[in-house]
Amino acid sequence: MDFNIIIKLNKVNFYYGQSRALTDITMNFRKNKVSALIGPSGCGKSTLLRLLNRMNDLIDGTRVEGEILFEDKNIYAKDVDPVEIRRKVGMVFQKPNPFPKTIYNNIAYGPKLTSMKTDDLDALVEQSLKQAVLWDEVKDILNKSAMNLSGGQQQRLCIARALAMKPDILLMDEPTSALDPISTAKIEELIEELKKNYTIIIVTHNMQQAARISDETAFFYLGNLVEYNKTEKIFTNPDVKHTEDYITGRFG
Amino acid sequence: MEERRHTSLHYEMELQEIKNGLIYIGALTEKAIRMAMQSLIERNSDIAHKVIKDDDEIDKMDTDLEERCIRILALRQPTAIDLRFITTAIKITGHLERIGDMAVNIAEKAIQLNEETKLKPYIDLPRMAGIVIEMIKNSLDSFIRNDLNMAEEVRRMEDVTDDLNEQIFRELLTFMMEDSKTIHRSLMIMQVSKNLERIADHAKGIADMVTYMVTGECVRHQTCVVDEKEPA
Numbered sequence: 001m002d003f004n005i006i007i008k009l010n011k012v013n014f015y016y017g018q019s020r021a022l023t024d025i026t027m028n029f030r031k032n033k034v035s036a037l038i039g040p041s042g043c044g045k046s047t048l049l050r051l052l053n054r055m056n057d058l059i060d061g062t063r064v065e066g067e068i069l070f071e072d073k074n075i076y077a078k079d080v081d082p083v084e085i086r087r088k089v090g091m092v093f094q095k096p097n098p099f100p101k102t103i104y105n106n107i108a109y110g111p112k113l114t115s116m117k118t119d120d121l122d123a124l125v126e127q128s129l130k131q132a133v134l135w136d137e138v139k140d141i142l143n144k145s146a147m148n149l150s151g152g153q154q155q156r157l158c159i160a161r162a163l164a165m166k167p168d169i170l171l172m173d174e175p176t177s178a179l180d181p182i183s184t185a186k187i188e189e190l191i192e193e194l195k196k197n198y199t200i201i202i203v204t205h206n207m208q209q210a211a212r213i214s215d216e217t218a219f220f221y222l223g224n225l226v227e228y229n230k231t232e233k234i235f236t237n238p239d240v241k242h243t244e245d246y247i248t249g250r251f252g
Numbered sequence: 253m254e255e256r257r258h259t260s261l262h263y264e265m266e267l268q269e270i271k272n273g274l275i276y277i278g279a280l281t282e283k284a285i286r287m288a289m290q291s292l293i294e295r296n297s298d299i300a301h302k303v304i305k306d307d308d309e310i311d312k313m314d315t316d317l318e319e320r321c322i323r324i325l326a327l328r329q330p331t332a333i334d335l336r337f338i339t340t341a342i343k344i345t346g347h348l349e350r351i352g353d354m355a356v357n358i359a360e361k362a363i364q365l366n367e368e369t370k371l372k373p374y375i376d377l378p379r380m381a382g383i384v385i386e387m388i389k390n391s392l393d394s395f396i397r398n399d400l401n402m403a404e405e406v407r408r409m410e411d412v413t414d415d416l417n418e419q420i421f422r423e424l425l426t427f428m429m430e431d432s433k434t435i436h437r438s439l440m441i442m443q444v445s446k447n448l449e450r451i452a453d454h455a456k457g458i459a460d461m462v463t464y465m466v467t468g469e470c471v472r473h474q475t476c477v478v479d480e481k482e483p484a
Binding site: 247 | 255256257258259260263329330331332333334335336467468
């Protein structure tokens with residue numbers, strides 16, 4: 001057993017009804033690394049991301065084959081509670097989606113469901129907001145609506161909200177595509193910081209972003225994993241011609 | 253495998269313009285060496301003066317190409333083969349500009365040598381010049397065609413120029429030992445030879461960059477290390 005590996009995919013196939021969206025995916029994600037999933041629209045990268053915390057379970061008619069081992073336990077085993085998986089594997093989406101509540105309650109909402117004490121909650125809210133580098137900007141307005149924050153702040157709030165559940169892994173589905181360059185830079189900086197304590201898997205259409213922030217990059221095409229390698233290798237001298245054609249804009 | 257075109261045709265054109273620019277500057281440097289040697293052999297200093305004057309064009313092209321490359325780096329943010337192409341192009345234009353300067357050095361020595369009595373018939377120097385011109389041409393051809401064999405051939409040719417330089421040095425040493433009046437002319441001829449040998453080094457540098465561009469591997473130094481550790 002390799003202790004550096006946190007998620008292991010073994011011959012994973014995924015179907016939306018009759019249509020196969022992912023074919024025979026075998027790959028490992030390493031602990032405390034940022035892994036980027038890249039590829040053209042419809043290549044299966046977001047589908048794969050959603051498989052990792054069983055978000056695809058919520059879509060009717062979907063089916064998974066193969067194994068996805070999280071710390072050596074198949075997350076699709078019958079005795080596994082998907083809610084518990086989603087607690088350990090947090091997710092941040094493309095568009096910031098704060099709850100229409102106060103900033104404080106956005107963070108406290110999840111932990112409250114786990115019956116955490118109020119004193120602990122205050123500390124947790126502060127800690128989560130600090131980890132998401134938002135604390136200094138919102139500490140005096142914790143009881144104001146989260147909807148008044150800027151897009152970039154809202155996205156960092158969503159990251160703080162995910163962190164409050166103390167996950168092991170953070171999945172990010174194009175987390176900066178709706179943000180301006182400054183907010184994007186802040187999120188990227190945050191990702192660099194967060195990988196010290198979390199494993200991050202990010203889907204991005206922004207090649208430069210993948211190159212800047214990830215340690216490893218996986219290129220998907222038509223539901224197949226074409227190449228998975230160190231990011232530096234992928235962006236300077238990939239092994240597969242198809243990867244090169246994609247990242248250099250010689251596609252289609 | 254046939255290279256696919258970029259989705260952006262403007263980008264494709266910008267890269268092609270850099271290739272064309274390098275071919276042009278390469279042709280200018282070949283011409284400069286040929287003329288500098290012609291000036292020496294035919295004892296015609298007018299030709300040498302023209303080499304010195306024409307170097308401005310090489311310098312101008314070098315600056316222009318470098319600016320184009322930097323512009324692509326900033327605006328296109330190239331990756332993989334395109335990134336290696338641009339970094340190689342920047343290095344190549346630097347090598348070619350230095351080759352131009354060395355042709356000027358040879359032309360300056362030719363002017364001085366032409367004012368004195370001819371020391372000896374030039375035999376090895378034109379041979380060496382022919383080889384270095386061939387090396388420049390082949391190194392640029394290998395760049396245009398992504399031809400690793402041709403780049404390797406350029407590296408081999410560099411050894412020949414080293415040997416010729418040594419040979420010229422030894423021969424001139426005997427002249428100087430026999431007659432101290434030949435020292436000044438011998439030293440100038442040695443400098444011509446040394447400049448040709450340095451041009452060969454630059455052509456080898458171009459060939460090394462071509463190998464990097466095609467394979468991603470650094471072959472410039474023996475200490476080059478390739479870190480190929482795969483993810484888990």
